[in-house]
Structure formats: structure tokens, C-alpha cells
Amino acid sequence: MDLFNYSRRKASVVHIGGAALGGDNPIRIQSMTNTSTQDTDASVAQAKRIVDAGGEYVRLTTQGIKEAENLKNINIGLRSSGYTVPLVADVHFNPKVADVAALYAEKVRINPGNYVDAARTFKNLDYTDAEYAAELQKIRERFIPFLTICKANHTAIRIGVNHGSLSDRIMSRYGDTPEGMVESCMEFLRICVAEEFTDVVLSIKASNTVVMVKTVRLLVQVMEQEGMYFPLHLGVTEAGDGEDGRIKSALGIGALLADGLGDTIRVSLSEEPEAEIPVARKLVDYVLEREGHPFIPGTVAEEFDYISPQRRVTTPVANVGGSHLPIVISGRMDGNMEINAQFTPDYIYVARNYGIERLPDQQYIVDMEVWDETPNTWPAFNYTQIDAIDAYPAELKFLFLPCMKLNHAILACLKKHPEIVVIAQTIQPNHLGEHRALLHYFLKENITNPVVFFQYYNEDNAENLQIKSAADVGALIFDGFCDGLFVYNKGVLPPSLVDATAFGILQAGRIRTSKTEYISCPGCGRTLFNLQESIARVKAATAHLKNLKIAIMGCIVNGPGEMADADYGYVGAGRGKVSLYKGKVCVEKNIPEAEAVDKLIELINSNNPSI
Structure with missing residues (x-):
């Protein structure tokens, strides 16, 4: 398998009616x-x-x-x-x-x-x-x-x-x-x-x-x-x-x-x-769309384990890298400072728009040309400005680095300046391949600067943004390479939605929790209660919580097992009947569907009096 250049695994052909699978057949x-x-x-x-x-x-x-x-x-x-x-x-x-x-x-x-x-x-x-x-x-x-x-x-x-x-x-x-x-x-x-x-x-x-x-x-x-x-x-x-x-x-x-x-x-x-x-x-x-993309030169680092990767070791800089949770950077160059309190970015990049109205306690990133040591404000450099980095006394610096622009001078700069956080950029159709090549090179060269992945889109549809941005960084997260995300969208979507998408990606990858996680099945002929209505009611009552996992399962087939790491479970037990779980333990059986959501909330509240 080539980790840097897309090619589809060649599988044997399976005959399923008139729609064969595998081989050269479509996905x-x-x-x-x-x-x-x-x-x-x-x-x-x-x-x-x-x-x-x-x-x-x-x-x-x-x-x-x-x-x-x-x-x-x-x-x-x-x-x-x-x-x-x-x-x-x-x-x-x-x-x-x-x-x-x-x-x-x-x-x-x-x-x-x-x-x-x-x-x-x-x-x-x-x-x-x-x-x-x-x-x-x-x-x-x-x-x-x-x-x-x-x-x-x-x-x-x-x-x-x-x-x-x-x-x-x-x-x-x-x-x-x-x-x-x-x-x-x-x-x-x-x-x-x-x-x-x-x-x-x-x-x-x-x-x-x-x-x-x-x-x-x-x-x-x-x-x-x-x-x-x-x-x-x-x-x-x-x-x-x-x-x-x-x-x-x-x-x-x-x-x-x-x-x-x-x-x-x-x-x-x-x-x-x-x-x-x-x-x-x-x-x-x-x-x-990655089929036939331009070739990406890359060599797998010897210490990388594709099956069981570990988080890349990085030098912590402020709250970035090391053992810190991955950060979220948001681009607000147009001055739109709308913020969803639940998904407040760790840093807001404003480029040269230094005069925007500042939010209290918010960290900002500005281009080096306008940086003046204002508290909670950090300079950003592009790859052509590395000679100026020594002149800036900031304890935290950001370097926008297109993956294919890495050279010996930039490599030496990163080794000299552990306070630099790399914001990795790519215009390759295969975002993943180029980002992977950069990170494997960093591993081989013992570059320990944290890396934030910059992902650029031009979407007016929220679903398109969610699918594309998640697909582009999924493998990077599972490979242990993600110290942060900077999802930037040029379309008309509100910036708060873009921020929520970035936080959602980190949570889906199990590397940062920002909201309640719901584990809910799609339902099937075994489901004997109104699953979608129950999910909506549970979400409405618990969406404000942050560190809970709640499972809503249509039947017992995967119920307790798939809820192995959920805190609470709501599992179909029969026609119009629901059983409640705390972890893998059933604590109440065969509750009428009309009462089950209220009973679940009571169970959660009784075990979490502070919420």
C-alpha cells in the first residue's frame, strides 16, 4: 500500500445478483x-x-x-x-x-x-x-x-x-x-x-x-x-x-x-x-476525485506503525502539541466574530485585520507585519518570511507552510525554533497524501514542532463541508498526526458552523470532546418503537452536556455491546418497550416507550447531580 498516492486495493470479485462487487466494479x-x-x-x-x-x-x-x-x-x-x-x-x-x-x-x-x-x-x-x-x-x-x-x-x-x-x-x-x-x-x-x-x-x-x-x-x-x-x-x-x-x-x-x-x-x-x-x-x-492525482513523493518513517499508530511526539508550545488536546483555529479575516459558545475556537486568525472588535480572553493570530506584542495575540509567518522570525520575541509563533515548499532552510528554522507551530497547507487533490508525506518527513528528521492541518473549502452546503473536511483528515487523526485543525470555508456558511464542524471532527476521531456524544442506530425491522422521535427527545434534553456518551439503540442485537464505552443506554426491549442501561448493566427493564425518555433523564440526573 502506498500511503501517499491513492490507488484502490484490488479485491476478488463477488457475484451478488446482477451487481458484482470487488475487482474493477465501482464502489x-x-x-x-x-x-x-x-x-x-x-x-x-x-x-x-x-x-x-x-x-x-x-x-x-x-x-x-x-x-x-x-x-x-x-x-x-x-x-x-x-x-x-x-x-x-x-x-x-x-x-x-x-x-x-x-x-x-x-x-x-x-x-x-x-x-x-x-x-x-x-x-x-x-x-x-x-x-x-x-x-x-x-x-x-x-x-x-x-x-x-x-x-x-x-x-x-x-x-x-x-x-x-x-x-x-x-x-x-x-x-x-x-x-x-x-x-x-x-x-x-x-x-x-x-x-x-x-x-x-x-x-x-x-x-x-x-x-x-x-x-x-x-x-x-x-x-x-x-x-x-x-x-x-x-x-x-x-x-x-x-x-x-x-x-x-x-x-x-x-x-x-x-x-x-x-x-x-x-x-x-x-x-x-x-x-x-x-x-x-x-x-x-x-x-x-483523488484518482490520477499528481505524484506525491514520500517515504514511510521507520517508527510509524500503520496498524497501531501512536500520537506523534511533539514539543508543547503554550496549549499546542505535547499532551495537550488538539486545538481549533478559526479564520475570521472578514471581521465576522459570531461565536457559538459551545464551540469557541482556541485561536482566531485575522490576518492583517488588526482593528476588529476583540472578544475578551480570546487568543488571536495576526500576520507578522501588524503584530505589536498585544497580549493574547501571536504572529503568523509564511514560508518566505523565515529570515524574520528571529526578530519576533513572541513565545508562540505560527508558520503557514505549503507541504511542497519545505526546504533545508525551513527545516533548519523549525529545528532552531521549537516555539513555532506549523500550519500545514496543501492544494493537492489528495490532501491526505501530501500532509502524510510532510509528517513522515518530520518523523524521519526528528522535527517535533506541533502541526495544525489547514483545510480550505468553498462550500455553500453544510453537508458537503462536513463530508469533505472529515474525509480529508480522518486518516491523519487515526495516524496520530493531528495537533489541531484549521477548517476554512470561503462559501456562505456561517463561521460558527465551520467551527462546529472542526470540533465535530475531533470528537468523532476520539481526540477531543466538546459535546455529548450520541451512539444511535439507524433502526430496522427489529425496532419496535419510534427511534427517530426518541433520539430527538433525548438530544433536546441532554444536548447541553459535554462529557457524556448516550446510546439509543433499536434492539438488543448490538445494544449492550456497542454501548461498551457509553455512559447510558436506551435499548429497545420489545414492542413499545425500552430498557435502560448504566454502562453495560441493565438498571430498568421494559419501560413503556412514552415514559422511557423521562426515565433516562432521571437516571442521568441521579448519577450526575452537578449537571
Whole structure:
């Protein structure tokens, strides 16, 4: 893999109805219905809306035999209307359902965590080597007949591992780790290979983007070590809705797409399924703009670990670098000082507009030509002005540095002046590649100045800005290179929204928290309460909080597991019933939906009296 120049990973071809995956096929876009799979008319209508929006696969939950059998009627309903979209059955807990679904769907998703293994209990169980081997044999005995059915019916499968549903068996041997998630997938994949079944797609998902990115990177490495090149389905589970869902998805999925990984994606939003498709389409199209970009020279630093990167060691300067949280710089050269108090930037760059009205206690950056040692104001230099830096006594300085302008003089200047914070710029179509090349060069040359990534856009649409900016810096965050962000937009969007986007990116990358984080699933046919309404009510009551993670889950499939690092959980327990969790512990069961949000707020308040 070339970390600096975009090229798509070459995966084997998987046949899924009339829309093959992998190889030279396009990156496919998909979504999942949230209708009851027993409701043929509703499922057909929603599948049509997904396809009309641009979806290329449609997944439906099949929690029982009846749902699996009704895929036949849904398929007939779609084909009779001229829709040839492949259908994907989503199976959990019952392998018999997978056997039936394989007769009527073009692809069946199975979850290794609950295909044969008992439902996760979150108890510490010990397995001897013999017991572990016996469990694997049990999987083989149940899985091979399913593969035989799939072969006979030309049905593809997806081995879909979720962070929230690893089995107790895997947990006992590997713990709740990326290595455990990969092994959970590989156990099933090795059986497929041994049985010469090759129409297999793989996915490993998590609501934690750091876990998701690291695990997919590791999966690809392990597959290549074993001579396997199966295509990948990418997604961030329980990403949420609105700007949070878009930023989180673009950050995680975009980081992998940018490295050429991924053959189909689903952006999981807690919204109507068809709303996911345009977001996914924008993300894929934006990343693919990097194809054929000008060559970026770069060499990977020896100490860099792509699978488990550590934060780059930097010299702290004021509140930048070192062990400090990444900063946010905002450009306000036009004098518009509108600020959202929740997302107040750490520094405001005003260029030469020195006469703007100052906000109390705010830090400012001005061009060196107008800097006069005013308190809380720091000089900025461009790469042609390094000879003047010695004359400025400021304890903190900023250097705007286009990546490709780095030379020996600038390198010497940075080594001499640890008080300089680099604001890295690029006009390359592949922002990521050029920024990576700069940071790897810094690693090799032992340059420890903090680096803030400057990202320039000209967007009038908030969603476009959120998707593009998150996709551009995701891998840089996961690589451990981000000491700060400076997202600058030339379009008409208010600067406070641009600031919120920068803070949202840092939070989605798990490196700085500025608001409550919501882990919410998109819903499916298993969801038996009004998920979107519940999310809106929970957000309205808790949006002012800063350091909490609240999970709102439609059902138990990934509920407690995907909420592993959430503080509180709101999980569907049955028709119109909700159970509440504190961490992974269920504290109240089967609450009527009408009362559940109020009960959740009571639970939060009782454990956080100061909020």
C-alpha cells in the first residue's frame, strides 16, 4: 500500500445478483430498510425509494423464518416493478433463518458473534484449548451446510463482525480487541476458503471510529498474510443522525476509502434509509476525485506503525502539541466574530485585520507585519518570511507552510525554533497524501514542532463541508498526526458552523470532546418503537452536556455491546418497550416507550447531580 498516492486495493470479485462487487466494479452504495420484513408492500416501497436515491443493494432484517420466507414476496414485488436490486438478508442468532434466506436473497449477512455461539453474556468465561477447538468444530458443522445451500442458489454471503456482538468465546481468548474482531471474522472465512466458497464479502464495524479503522486495517493485513483478497463492506455502526452522523461516517469510512480500502459502503444514519444514499454517494465520489492525482513523493518513517499508530511526539508550545488536546483555529479575516459558545475556537486568525472588535480572553493570530506584542495575540509567518522570525520575541509563533515548499532552510528554522507551530497547507487533490508525506518527513528528521492541518473549502452546503473536511483528515487523526485543525470555508456558511464542524471532527476521531456524544442506530425491522422521535427527545434534553456518551439503540442485537464505552443506554426491549442501561448493566427493564425518555433523564440526573 502506498500511503501517499491513492490507488484502490484490488479485491476478488463477488457475484451478488446482477451487481458484482470487488475487482474493477465501482464502489457500491447500500442501505437497509426499517420496515417490518413481513410487510411486503411497505418493504417493497421503501426498497424502491432506496434504489431511486441511488442504492445498489438493499438489506432487510430477517429475525425469523417468516421474515426470511417473505423475502420471496418482496423480491417478486420489486422484480414485477422493474427493480432488479439485489436483496441482502440480515441474520442474527438463528442459523436456520440463514438457510431459508439463502433461497430468496442474493446475499445473506451472518454475524459470527451470534451465528452459533450463545448470545453474549458479558461474563468472564474460560475455555480450554480443547473446549475452544470443540466450539470451532461446532461452527464448521453448522456453517458448511449453509455454504452448500448458498452454492446451489448462487447466493453470496457477508461475514459481518460487529464490535458490539463478539461472542463470549472470542472474548475469553482475545478480549474486546481489534485482534478478537479480526479472528472472529477469519474463523468463518477460513472455512469458506477450505470449502472453495469465494462469493464472500467481509465487514468489521464499530461505533468507535478508532476501533473500526484499526480493525479493518488489521483485517486486510491478516488476509494478505494468508493470501486472501476478499472485498470489504465499510460502515460506522450507530453513527447517529444530522451533522454528527455525517461527520462520524465520513471520518471513519473516508479514512479507509482514502487508503484504497472498501468495495461497498453503508452510511448508517438514524434517519430514513433513503437519506443515507446521497451522503454515501458524496463521500465515495469525493474520495475518488483523488484518482490520477499528481505524484506525491514520500517515504514511510521507520517508527510509524500503520496498524497501531501512536500520537506523534511533539514539543508543547503554550496549549499546542505535547499532551495537550488538539486545538481549533478559526479564520475570521472578514471581521465576522459570531461565536457559538459551545464551540469557541482556541485561536482566531485575522490576518492583517488588526482593528476588529476583540472578544475578551480570546487568543488571536495576526500576520507578522501588524503584530505589536498585544497580549493574547501571536504572529503568523509564511514560508518566505523565515529570515524574520528571529526578530519576533513572541513565545508562540505560527508558520503557514505549503507541504511542497519545505526546504533545508525551513527545516533548519523549525529545528532552531521549537516555539513555532506549523500550519500545514496543501492544494493537492489528495490532501491526505501530501500532509502524510510532510509528517513522515518530520518523523524521519526528528522535527517535533506541533502541526495544525489547514483545510480550505468553498462550500455553500453544510453537508458537503462536513463530508469533505472529515474525509480529508480522518486518516491523519487515526495516524496520530493531528495537533489541531484549521477548517476554512470561503462559501456562505456561517463561521460558527465551520467551527462546529472542526470540533465535530475531533470528537468523532476520539481526540477531543466538546459535546455529548450520541451512539444511535439507524433502526430496522427489529425496532419496535419510534427511534427517530426518541433520539430527538433525548438530544433536546441532554444536548447541553459535554462529557457524556448516550446510546439509543433499536434492539438488543448490538445494544449492550456497542454501548461498551457509553455512559447510558436506551435499548429497545420489545414492542413499545425500552430498557435502560448504566454502562453495560441493565438498571430498568421494559419501560413503556412514552415514559422511557423521562426515565433516562432521571437516571442521568441521579448519577450526575452537578449537571
